[in-house]
Amino acid sequence: MAAGFKTVEPLEYYRRFLKENCRPDGRELGEFRTTTVNIGSISTADGSALVKLGNTTVICGIKAEFAAPPTDAPDKGYVVPNVDLPPLCSSRFRSGPPGEEAQVASQFIADVIENSQIIQKADLCISTGKLSWVLYCDIICLDYDGNILDACTFALLAALKNVQLPEVTINEETGLAEVNLKKKSYLNIRTNPVATSFAVFDDTLLIVDPTGEEEHLATGTLTVVMDEEGKLCCLHKPGGSGLTGAKLQDCMSRAVTRHKEVKKLMDEVIKSMKPK
Amino acid sequence: MPGDHRRIRGPEESQPPQLYAADKDEAPAARDPTRLRPVYARAGLLSQAKGSAYLEAGGTKVLCAVSGPRQAEGSERGGGPAGAGGEAPAALRGRLLCDFRRAPFSGRRRRAPPGGGEERELALALQEALEPAVRLGRYPRAQLEVSALLLEDGGSALAAALTAAALALADAGVEMYDLVVGCGLSRTPEPAPTWLLDPTRLEEEHAAAGLTVALMPVLNQVAGLLGSGEGGPTESWAEAVRLGLEGCQRLYPVLQQCLVRAARRRGAAAPS
Numbered sequence: 001m002a003a004g005f006k007t008v009e010p011l012e013y014y015r016r017f018l019k020e021n022c023r024p025d026g027r028e029l030g031e032f033r034t035t036t037v038n039i040g041s042i043s044t045a046d047g048s049a050l051v052k053l054g055n056t057t058v059i060c061g062i063k064a065e066f067a068a069p070p071t072d073a074p075d076k077g078y079v080v081p082n083v084d085l086p087p088l089c090s091s092r093f094r095s096g097p098p099g100e101e102a103q104v105a106s107q108f109i110a111d112v113i114e115n116s117q118i119i120q121k122a123d124l125c126i127s128t129g130k131l132s133w134v135l136y137c138d139i140i141c142l143d144y145d146g147n148i149l150d151a152c153t154f155a156l157l158a159a160l161k162n163v164q165l166p167e168v169t170i171n172e173e174t175g176l177a178e179v180n181l182k183k184k185s186y187l188n189i190r191t192n193p194v195a196t197s198f199a200v201f202d203d204t205l206l207i208v209d210p211t212g213e214e215e216h217l218a219t220g221t222l223t224v225v226m227d228e229e230g231k232l233c234c235l236h237k238p239g240g241s242g243l244t245g246a247k248l249q250d251c252m253s254r255a256v257t258r259h260k261e262v263k264k265l266m267d268e269v270i271k272s273m274k275p276k
Numbered sequence: 277m278p279g280d281h282r283r284i285r286g287p288e289e290s291q292p293p294q295l296y297a298a299d300k301d302e303a304p305a306a307r308d309p310t311r312l313r314p315v316y317a318r319a320g321l322l323s324q325a326k327g328s329a330y331l332e333a334g335g336t337k338v339l340c341a342v343s344g345p346r347q348a349e350g351s352e353r354g355g356g357p358a359g360a361g362g363e364a365p366a367a368l369r370g371r372l373l374c375d376f377r378r379a380p381f382s383g384r385r386r387r388a389p390p391g392g393g394e395e396r397e398l399a400l401a402l403q404e405a406l407e408p409a410v411r412l413g414r415y416p417r418a419q420l421e422v423s424a425l426l427l428e429d430g431g432s433a434l435a436a437a438l439t440a441a442a443l444a445l446a447d448a449g450v451e452m453y454d455l456v457v458g459c460g461l462s463r464t465p466e467p468a469p470t471w472l473l474d475p476t477r478l479e480e481e482h483a484a485a486g487l488t489v490a491l492m493p494v495l496n497q498v499a500g501l502l503g504s505g506e507g508g509p510t511e512s513w514a515e516a517v518r519l520g521l522e523g524c525q526r527l528y529p530v531l532q533q534c535l536v537r538a539a540r541r542r543g544a545a546a547p548s
């Protein structure tokens with residue numbers, strides 16, 4: 001009977017739960033789904049990470065290649081993110097060029113990388129004006145059940161921590177690069193941006209980590225990206241219902257707590273992997 | 277890509293560091309030509325797809341999802357004589373749409389997202405191999421969408437994708453005559469050409485010819501065959517096909533187990 005009510009009046013069904021301050025899957029309004037992360041499983045990629053946030057599954061693979069530095073910034077490298085939402089993750093996506101949602105997600109990730117300065121692009125330069133690294137970060141969603149942006153940011157961060165670049169020296173006589181694949185070193189990750197997403201219901205109620213259905217019924221969404229020391233990197237609020245200043249402050253404090261949880265999880269995983 | 281304004285722009289062109297590496301690739305080590313790598317198969321793991329399967333064989337990791345049946349676009353009208361067993365006439369039969377994708381980080385070199393001809397060829401090979409196994413006559417005017425994503429290419433990618441696609445179709449509850457099991461083979465170059473079953477990526481790169489065989493194990497019928505490379509005597513190709521079919525039969529019990537486990541899990545999760 002509940003299933004019938006849910007199909008006919010999904011919003012009312014949700015409101016009944018929200019009145020009791022909980023959600024159909026048993027979570028509190030401020031609770032995240034179980035997060036798991038698996039680092040370094042793809043051996044063809046230079047760095048990889050698989051993140052599961054409840055049912056939402058996202059994999060990030062990073063490949064490093066050589067390129068000439070951009071002409072307007074000869075001492076910098078490139079970081080090129082790309083979020084792919086293939087038809088296998090949800091029936092709403094068709095195969096073909098990236099749709100709107102994929103483009104928005106790619107641009108969001110590019111903004112997070114730029115604003116948080118997670119990698120200094122100058123670190124990626126090997127020889128000014130001649131050779132630099134380009135990191136292609138390809139994020140593929142395997143299962144779409146809401147809250148893509150959080151999962152993508154986390155996967156990107158975990159994969160970047162896993163990237164090992166070989167040592168490169170420029171031979172003075174020939175001017176060519178010489179790569180030593182045996183000696184590899186990790187990237188210098190300066191900050192740890194962590195994203196927290198919220199959905200707004202009926203212009204008033206805020207819930208954290210929306211599932212696919214909740215995102216569909218919500219009247220607005222908000223994503224806050226926090227750094228260590230409570231510094232705000234990025235705030236993404238694409239339209240939707242307005243929020244008061246006080247509510248926004250609540251969101252940011254929740255994001256700070258989430259940052260601590262995620263950082264702890266990631267440190268544990270990386271520590272368990274180190275002996276290689 | 278110059279005109280692609282839907283993706284974040286990177287440099288015009290880039291080269292992989294392996295081109296500049298000092299050490300050369302080692303030749304693949306000799307091994308028993310009939311060894312199959314241990315396979316891990318799991319069905320029913322994606323929540324949004326009707327049926328899904330993940331297959332891992334050595335370094336090859338493939339994920340496949342099935343959605344549908346959905347109304348076919350541009351479905352034609354028409355009658356015609358009905359097939360045996362109450363199936364729809366030929367003009368109204370369902371369609372299988374297959375999509376094969378490689379993740380950009382799955383091979384040695386990064387492949388930019390718009391796949392190109394090879395992915396389309398493999399998607400067509402997938403469709404041709406799966407069609408004999410699916411009872412499309414039971415889905416008139418409908419289409420079933422099968423999408424395969426190759427996460428890491430460790431050799432025999434098409435064979436793994438075939439097997440994963442068949443498992444995903446079975447997991448989705450699509451009516452099938454039989455499962456389809458795929459097996460890859462490659463032939464070492466002169467001197468002493470031998471056919472190797474289930475080659476790794478290194479062996480495939482050094483091979484003179486490659487072959488993928490798809491078999492329906494219970495009916496013992498070949499569903500698909502795709503091969504290319506330097507010609508050898510026809511007996512050698514026939515021997516390779518026989519080797520491949522044996523390999524498929526050996527793989528079948530693992531897949532049966534996987535489907536039984538998935539059905540149990542599904543039964544336990546939904547008591548109603």
